[in-house]
């Protein structure tokens with residue numbers, strides 16, 4: 183049994199979704215955010231020394247960091263088409279998009295929201311964050327115009343990693359400059375396609 187430590191409105195959505203796609207037994211321990219600071223409750227710190235979601239427990243071990251958890255679950259419960267083999271056509275894209283969402287995309291997408299919340303006006307927003315997000319959106323829009331999934335013809339765990347980050351960008355796109363997200367229609371179409379998956383529907387009922 184896998185125990186998922188799930189923080190409301192957080193990246194642990196990815197792990198619930200992956201467990202649904204894999205069809206494995208799991209349970210969820212829910213953790214709340216402090217309504218004033220939005221930080222995780224101390225109950226999560228008791229599991230993950232970094233105090234972050236997601237974290238899982240399996241066979242007496244704790245695993246944290248969403249990409250690491252995904253790789254752990256795929257290797258523990260695979261082989262599965264969610265993780266293509268090195269000779270598969272989309273393998274390089276799979277590796278890139280398993281890592282880029284956390285390593286490259288999240289910072290510029292979240293910067294405007296974080297600066298806004300803290301009342302910080304910074305030139306880094308137009309100079310760095312806005313141009314970085316537009317570069318990513320432009321590239322992804324072009325790729326997702328040519329195919330349904332990010333790593334070749336089939337759905338993979340890279341789509342779970344990437345789409346969570348894009349769903350976050352979409353949710354934040356309520357005013358300028360974040361609204362630029364909607365200038366790239368293949369991104370919205372991609373998210374609608376993924377949200378229609380039965381495993382996503384089952385997972386999102388538990389988020």
Ligand SMILES: N[C@@H](CCC(=O)N[C@@H](CS)C(=O)NCC(=O)O)C(=O)O
Nearest residue numbers: 192193221222234235236247248284
């Ligand atoms: N790169 C990490 C990021 C983890 C992270 O920042 N999680 C957020 C939720 S999406 C969190 O736990 N925030 C609560 C806090 O920092 O107190 C991962 O992908 O697991």
